[in-house]
Amino acid sequence: MGIDLTRDIVLRWEDQDPALAPLLKDGGTDVVLVDKPVDAFLQACQKVGLRVASSDEIVLSGLQEFRNAGARPAALTEGLWPGVSRAPNTTDAEDVASASHQPWVDANGFRIAWLRALCPERQPALAYKPDEHSGVSPDRILPYDSLELALVEAWVSGANYVLAVEPRYRKALVDGDAKAIEAWRRMGRSARWLKEHKPVFGHPFFPAITMLVDEGELSAELANLAFRQNACPALEPATRPPAPDPGKRPVVVAASLNALAPAVRSRILAHAEAGSTLIVDREDDKPWWRVPALKLEREEPDRETYRLGRGKVIAYREMISDPSDFALDLVDAATHQRRAVRIWNALSVIATVTSGPASGPFRARAIVQAINYGRSLRHEILMRVSGGYSSAVLLRPEGERVQLKTARRGTGTEFTIPHLEQVGIVLFS
Incomplete structure (x- = not known):
């Protein structure tokens, strides 16, 4: 075998x-x-x-x-x-x-x-x-x-x-x-x-922030820091960008990418035209995203904001030099109300949010995976996930299932993990 x-x-x-x-x-x-x-x-x-x-x-x-x-x-x-x-x-x-x-x-x-x-x-x-x-x-x-x-x-x-x-x-x-x-x-x-628990893992990420990536290390580093700052981006190939969907993909990132084919550029710009916020950068005075339909709305020291169709383009004046700060900018663009997940008082934890199995013992509408990269956390960890849910069940290697209390907060649901060793998986329904 x-x-x-x-x-x-x-x-x-x-x-x-x-x-x-x-x-x-x-x-x-x-x-x-x-x-x-x-x-x-x-x-x-x-x-x-x-x-x-x-x-x-x-x-x-x-x-x-x-x-x-x-x-x-x-x-x-x-x-x-x-x-x-x-x-x-x-x-x-x-x-x-x-x-x-x-x-x-x-x-x-x-x-x-x-x-x-x-x-x-x-x-x-x-x-x-x-x-x-x-x-x-x-x-x-x-x-x-x-x-x-x-x-x-x-x-x-x-x-x-x-x-x-x-x-x-x-x-x-x-x-x-x-x-x-x-x-x-x-x-x-x-x-x-x-x-x-294998059926719980590997489902699609919530795409509130969709980041286009290529084989370059600059692209990978932007993804790295976006994960580390708990922006929880859904990564998609820059050469095959997904179809525009402002409702599901309100923020689309196309920064620090290698040269793009003209047809691919058009498909990326279509996200802004449809109503999403497209975030880009530039490395010369002829950026790939500059098209006649752009209308300048606001200028800031490090970026410009343009109107394009029903959406907008946020264009950084230079290549991204601080991926960590850039990740926080992505969260601001998505807004805390629409970001996939938020964590308080647990800086060594990286969390992601995916969809869940439609059937079976782990059926869930959403799944939060929280991985602790530091020492065991013995205090309560407050988190917020996008969407409204009435039930949250915690799974972890060292114990039985635990039913968690949930509280609706605007467009999201808050919950508390009592403590975290290495990993906690929360199933929402």
Whole structure:
């Protein structure tokens, strides 16, 4: 049986000691990926219900190889090791969030949405390693549960992550360290929970903010910071923009993109003509979006606002230089009443909102996924989701279903998560 990244949890592993097979199973693993399988290890894994595969059975690569992998399973090697890390030019004391400082969150939900937009025909999967390419310096000590976070983040986003164990953690597991084994088994619990709740994950995002993306890193970075600021954008390919729909897509972003074909430009501008707000930038004095029908309405130091048809175009005077501030501008353009989700007092949490299954045990009109990239949050977390709902049910790996209280607030619904470990999923009906 081959590797199936829609359902298999795959572990990259080096030590083929047969005695380790039960431990690997405890981590929720389905497939152990090794360079050249050894018979004794293969047999030991089979006894505990593990499959062993050769590393050449899967493509671990950049975007182009991922896209062209054909029938072979593939995973993108680009990614950030998830968690809260130190921001540039800060001290240890500044890593803690305060009224004037936001924690530096490294996350990959944006990368999965970006990958799905660019390669919709493939199962999205990531395979970054805990090294300098993913932002992990040689002297950085990673918490053991950050590997579990990488797995949770990917599955909740409707994707997969090919597990790579950090060397210190791997040694601790082999040596029988109690804390390492406890974290490993906790990951196994989460892995089983993720599989049981797979129908909840991977549904379309609420598109109040629709962001067009391409293969460029500038485009990806805008998406990254939009996710980090909880703007919750729905990503769509710039080369195949969706049809205009001002009711569902009031804000459409087409910034920091590579050259666009004339027909694509027209389809993007059609969003403003139909009544949406189109947000763009420029890198020269002949921007692609400038058409005769534009009528200047307002000038500001960093942007201009034009009327176009029934909508408007907000045009930044230069290429976006601060993606974080730009993400907050997107929220302002959408307005707090129409934004998909809002969180108070939980700066290490990234939340997204999707539609839900139309039938089955997890039937829902909307789903909020809240992932905590920092330490456990023991206080109540107030959130608001777009739309009116009378029922909210919290799902999480460490406990039973919890019915949450809801309160209608204008066009949205407020609710409170009592506390948050790594992930909380809320089903709304």
